[in-house]
Amino acid sequence: MNTNIDCQALIAAVGDAIIASDASGAITLWNAGAERMFGYTESEALGRSLDLITPERLRQRHWDGYHKAMDTGTTKYGNDLLRVPATHKDGRSMSIAFTVAMLFTPEGAVSAVVAVIRDETQRFQDERALRKRLAELEGLAAADH
Template sequence: MKGYAVSENSSTVDQVWLAREIVAQSPEAIVVTDPHGLITLWNAGAVNMFGFSVEEALGASLDLIIPVKLRDRHWRGYQHTMDTGVTKYGDSLLAVPALHRDGHQLSIEFSVALLRDDAGTVVGISAVMREVTERRAEEKALRARLAEAERTVTELRATVAYLSDRVPPFPTMSVQGWSEQPCTATSFNA
């Protein structure tokens, strides 16, 4: 296989064991589908992330985890990839909503790899997925706090501009410096 290296001292049996262990032990969901979008591999990470057992997932359509409103778009892209052998996402990390077995929505990030036979024909797609629901919620809360802070700054600027037009200047007074110490007048000239 191209694209990876294994010690020359390792046997084919060792390599097969290694590949199986990587898939089995990965905390990320690893899902492989055939040209029709049917699930052919579903690891323990996928069981933990989506709540479907291996038995429930194998042979099922990816619709199992795709929200209804995104299915048409997903399948158009999937079919295009199968027809052309090209994915428009390349090596990009994708972020999309997904469904858990109990119906709640997850936020996931994933990358895909096209699986090709010896003739170069795409025979499936593998995806490595990570749940980022909590991180996305934290990012959303931070964006809301930032937006609120920006509104406050805008309001303060407007207040300062309004007051600066209405408060008369004091030409005989000036600030010569700043101190955190309490202010005490030592002399006053009018």
């Protein structure tokens, strides 16, 4: 294993958003990708709740899952991609996809959760437009028969 990698430089250079939060859900890491994606600077995000980017209607569900992961130390989203809505600083809705890594203290307690996030808003909108067009075409085909 190459231990000469500068992890801070890696986190800063990655194009995807990398966000870490502590056991209470306070943001402890916010890279340049997160700044570009969500519109908040690092200083605006650090120490704030993940509610910063979680749509209000989904917050209870988010926190239920978050606290369960904190309690159990496990998440199915370490390997499985989770696709959910998010909110940009300017209030617009976004579609994001991410995986999660759980970090632990030497004693085995969860110390942080790290998410690697990609903005899939354009892909989601394109797929929705294709589904709508397909439904329209299927409706026309059914009307012809």
